[in-house]
Amino acid sequence: MFYTTKYKHKLLEKIKELEDQDEIINTCEITQDGEICRLNYSIKPFEIDTIETFAQVICDIVQTEGIIQVTKDFLMQRKDLLPTDKKEIKRKFVTNNYLAVQEGFSALTYYLVYMPLLEALKENQEINIDGWLRFRTYRYKVILADILEQFVEDYLLKKDIIKFIKMVKEMSPLNNPLEDVIHLIYKKNGEMSLHNEYMEEVTELYTKAYCEELLGESSFNKEDLIMNILITICPRRIIVHQRQRAKYPQFIKTLEGIFGINMRYCKGCENCTDNASTIKS
Structure with a gap:
């Protein structure tokens, strides 16, 4: 069983994709109890492929939200960055570090998100998605924050280099180009x-x-x-x-x-x- 209050729509969207692709068949029952969305599924112990599929679904949600949270928290603390730079950094960092299930996992996501989720599902087949993201992804987020810090420094360095080169280009004494x-x-x-x-x-x-x-x-x-x-x-x-x-x-x-x-x-x-x-x- 999966529980979630914040990520209901994302969970249902991914389950629908799996059903359309015939990855899961007649295994899910979705119920709503106030703000809590419950997804009940019936899996026999030997159906490891289905367990892995559900682990990938939850991993995809945790990965996406984890990257977005880390980026948002980090950039809020960077008062030295322009709003336009923050927007561009967020777009590029999320794009560069997110890998959808069908594209495979990065080593970071595989070992710190997917494998722990898979083991938990094998043991008790029950996951609180909100709680997992909040309490079970600390190491993942710390490493992401380190990667993001270097990413920001590289972004600013590249921006400064381009700005300098543009200035040199504009100050060039060659008012008339040597080549059209x-x-x-x-x-x-x-x-x-x-x-x-x-x-x-x-x-x-x-x-x-x-x-x-x-x-x-x-x-x-x-x-x-x-x-x-x-x-x-x-x-x-x-x-x-x-x-x-x-x-x-x-x-x-x-x-x-x-x-x-x-x-x-x-x-x-x-x-x-x-x-x-x-x-x-």
Whole structure:
């Protein structure tokens, strides 16, 4: 039997999903006693698959609410954050740390939420969802709070870096862009190359012109060099080809933050084919 006062609708929604998928059949009886919603289910001792299914249902609710509670409590204490930053941090953190049942569990959720729930169901087949979330998830929430703290610091650092790069870009003495259009093309192996509006490769040309002093620095990778080139030549438009091949998708997100509406994504052209003979080197 499950009890809940706060999460009735979420519980019923998930049970309905399982019934629609034929994961559970004629095992549930739902009753209402004041604010308390009771879900009675009939499971034979050997029906381990059904017990695991119910454990996943409760785990999904506990995981979701746990992440939301930790995020809300943590951000309320951060008076230094802007409301817009808090909203964005909450959205990203919940998205990054929540995994639905069908997607599998993170190690954190598996060992600190799912397994204890599964063992409890095997022993007495009775769970108070509200009480479990309040009293049985302390370690889970502490670790989530630590993860969130680092997440916020990374978010603020990235924001500061983008703000600084934008400032450098705006202060650039190059009032007239060196290129109207730059094509950023990802190759099969995930490597990048830059091409001008005539599809002539200019990666080496601009690397020698603006990145020669950086080539000997071990801390700079190809993404850093490309970023330096793009900020320096400041093209009016950047067209990204084959973005799905990117080794580091976050690099594209950073470019979006810097160049904004000047970024475009190719939806398919002759230069995106594997044997693009039209690309000049």
